[in-house]
Amino acid sequence: MAHWTPALADKPIIPYDLGNLGYQAIQVEHIDEAGDMVGWSTPLSGSGGFPFYWSQQSGMINLGSCCGGGVANVITDDGVVIGEEVGPATRLGFYWTAAEGRVNIPLISPGNWQNIRRVNPRTGVVIGNECDSSTLTSCESPRAIAWTREGGTEDIGAGCFPYDVND
Helix, strand or coil: CCCCCHHHHHCCCCCCCCCCCCCCEEEEEEECCCCCEEEEEECCCCCCCEEEEEECCCEEEECCCCCCCEEEEEECCCCCEEEEEECCCCEEEEEEECCCEEEECCCCCCCCEEEEEEECCCCCCEEEEEECCCCCCCCCCCEEEEEECCCEEEEEEECCCCCCCCC
16 A cells, blocks of 8 residues: 655646546545555446546446445455455445455355455455444344465454554
8 A cells, every 4th residue: 555755745737637437436445555546436326336447558347236235445555356245234345356356255144244454465365343232233142254266265263353454
């Protein structure tokens, strides 16, 4: 991720129109070292929102929605994007690359919801938590999860919210 440093303080700020997928506004959640960005674009109604990927080469790409909206949370320097689908009664994780497209991260238990946090760019392991709460805003019984394309979703422990993943 690009970081601000005091050396950048003297550089001019140059606005750049990223686009908005035809909606009212966008919010950038993460920027990689190359300047590629991910986040979400929201309609005028303020409800929903659609995850996007942006680069100077491709412009803004809608990463799709199966449930009504979502957000792209993180992009790695090699272009792996993770995020969440948010619908009226669910929140599901997803994994996306330009070469492979989008893969939804399966729930361990139907009816639960996910909060996807990080991805290890070297191993492809995605971590987050799964909750069995009846609301999408609180998590009374979190279960830490790990996901890979090869191994699927695994329960890795109760009562915690993993924040990062190492090698």
